[in-house]
Amino acid sequence: MKLVDNKATLSFSNGSPSVDMPVYAGSIGPDVIDIRKLYAQTGMFTYDPGFLSTASCQSAITYIDGDKGELLYRGYPIEQLATNCDYLDTCYLLLNGDLPNDKQRGDFHKLVINHTMVNEQMQFFLRGFRRDAHPMAVLTGLVGGLSAFYHDSTDINNPEHRHVAAIRLIAKMPTLVAMAYKYGVGQPYMYPKNDLSYSGNFLRMMFGTPCEEYKVNPVLERALDRIFILHADHEQNASTSTVRLCGSSGTNPFAAIAAGVACLWGPAHGGANEACLNMLEDIQRQGGVAKVGEFMEKVKDKNSGVKLMGFGHRVYKNYDPRAKLMQETCDEVLKELGLENDPLFKLAKELERIALEDEYFVSRKLYPNVDFYSGIVQRAIGIPVNLFTGIFALARTVGWIAQLNEMISDPEYKIGRPRQLFTGAERRDVPAGFKR
């Protein structure tokens, strides 16, 4: 970041002395006012719950222009990456800052593929869970549990450990997600097969059985790979900030990523695709497209507590570029599977059409986000609804790791420790005679 020829001056109406604060510019996006000395100079904190105006770090990984509806990974537009690269190219890019050349590409693919197996003991750990446990509950445990299996890569301050942990996590997440699924349905685990692509291997571990050969469908393979690319990183969102905050204490990378998995689970974040599909199924049960108008009235009624899931975003105040790509993939997958007349897809398109014309959504700049169509694609592929967020966690692992590594390598990094505006009881004494 560079100091700009500008400063912010904060003055107070009560006559307290004003303070000057430096302003820094990034390469694109809003400048920031450096308030780090504010408390020392004034004895006051700033107040910004939800980080509406606060940059928590400097980062060179992902940039979102919410007004334009633009998403860049290391400067490359998401549309170009989704069309020209595969997920592992995207992982390399996020981790290393640039796209790989042919040799780097081959080496990186090989490296990841060679780490897809998990310690056999993980199976017995998994057995401790109920078969009907939510996959995100299982994944939070399994990912955290990796630190108990891979002691040699748990020092977050050692770059070599961080590199090894990054590769292990990217390579093993598909195996763990597929194991969580197989455990739930009571089928044997499928060991990874390293001559398949990253997403092809995942499809086989999910839907293959030891009884017969599994043939990977290239359209579904490409669709899944695109889902992974679109979810790979998204700058300082709730789960990424959780990973940074958790990692800032010096905890090991597996523990920090497990914290990210737990945060992602919430319906306002990664759980939105599951919530969106449940919403579409609910409307379909109540009459489908004919009931869309009625449902929209509920969404607009603040007292109903009903939201149009898959719509709205803290940063995008325009069409989420990932939603467009996802809609394209949705068309391709449904066509491939002969499901062009899928009623949920029709319903989603009708909801989108109405919302984009409705004053409520237009005035609040609410547009479809990536989750609006990703649930329909995943369901068509055969992924159960309660595993959608697990797929998101698998894809986002690389983003979490890249952001964690960036934080640890930043000389300005400190343990994260927000302040508060205390509104509770002032000091008081335990009543005499309370002790029994």
Ligand SMILES: CC(C)(COP(=O)(O)OP(=O)(O)OC[C@H]1O[C@@H](n2cnc3c(N)ncnc32)[C@H](O)[C@@H]1OP(=O)(O)O)[C@@H](O)C(=O)NCCC(=O)NCCS
């Ligand atoms: C993503 C989300 C949490 C962003 O929240 P936010 O930045 O805090 O925005 P707000 O909740 O302040 O929303 C601004 C306004 O739009 C409304 N709004 C936002 N998303 C809405 C939705 N999906 N349906 C109906 N109204 C919505 C809010 O009620 C608010 O209205 P108001 O100004 O009259 O009070 C929110 O849009 C949401 O819950 N969306 C549905 C869940 C989802 O799809 N999440 C996935 C994100 S990738």
